[in-house]
Amino acid sequence: MRIHILLFIGFLTLLSCQKEKFNVDQFHSIIPIVEIEEQEEWDKNPNWFQLKEGEGYRNYFRYNDHIYLGSRNIKNKPIDATAKDFWILSGTEYAKDKYYFFHPIGTSICANSRKYGCYCYFEDYIIGKFNVDDFVYLGEQYISNKDSIYFKGVVMKNVDAKSFQIHQFENKPNVTSSLTGEDAFDKFATDKNNVFMNDQILDEINSEGFYLEYDSINTQFFIGDSTKKYQYLFSGILIESNSYNF
Incomplete structure (x- = not known):
């Protein structure tokens, strides 16, 4: 593990x-x-x-x-x-x-x-100092300004803005941080080359075939691609999963 x-x-x-x-x-x-x-x-x-x-x-x-x-x-x-x-x-x-x-x-x-x-x-x-028309809020604390993507006010590195996409767990429960009052889940996104957790590249998973899965019966969260699957816990913890269901 x-x-x-x-x-x-x-x-x-x-x-x-x-x-x-x-x-x-x-x-x-x-x-x-x-x-x-x-x-x-x-x-x-x-x-x-x-x-x-x-x-x-x-x-x-x-x-x-x-x-x-x-x-x-x-x-x-x-x-x-x-x-x-x-x-x-x-x-x-x-x-x-x-x-x-x-x-x-x-x-x-x-x-x-x-x-x-x-x-x-x-x-x-x-x-x-941006042109107002260039400022686009994408959701999940990400913004776009022409060729750049920002997460919580900080420009992201090694990201392709044109292929950038945000991914979310479907029907996940609402869990907020007691410190900030914000959503306690990490944010996930992809571009044509990488998977991002918040603003950092997640090397373990490929952007091609990337998915998020919420198991509501067992209250578990999984992330993966076409070949690998991890159980996702809060605070950026990924545990490699032995079972894989395509």
Whole structure:
């Protein structure tokens, strides 16, 4: 039995606070933020919407006509965007204003403060300055910009944008992460050359004949191609399966 494990360093980062990077005097208590609840139809029909004063959605919140990115218990430097021109794509953390597209990039940086406790923020969030007509949301946190594919705000390497396709388990249960509130499943996609798990190439499986299978009776998930089959577990774990049903 062979196990393939992808380590998620970001997960550990979210659970711990690193050494404080900013002086606590730069942070101030803020008013309570009203969180916008996720809507089930957003998964199939994302739409652009704006935050009202005192509202928050996922990692974004609006306060004093500025947009912030991170924990609600502190107010650090606002992101480089004008609140009245700031739009978020529902069901995602992609956002835009008149000039740029945004997404929290990488893992959050967390710090301890005697006054504010543990708080987290992102240093990087600007994806790039694109033509609005070139920005296409593909689903499952993937976007396309002409010849490039981005996953969660980061451009993917070694991908053929023209043949890129997203694959999903049919009729899988809805399982969300207790940390992020997002779908706990890894994302799968293919192009003419490779299979991708999230934004990384999955060498074990070929793109030709790639498939995802959900066994609802035994509550098991499988991925494979025309010659190989693996049981898929959460957090990027694949276990080679001895049984194969074409």
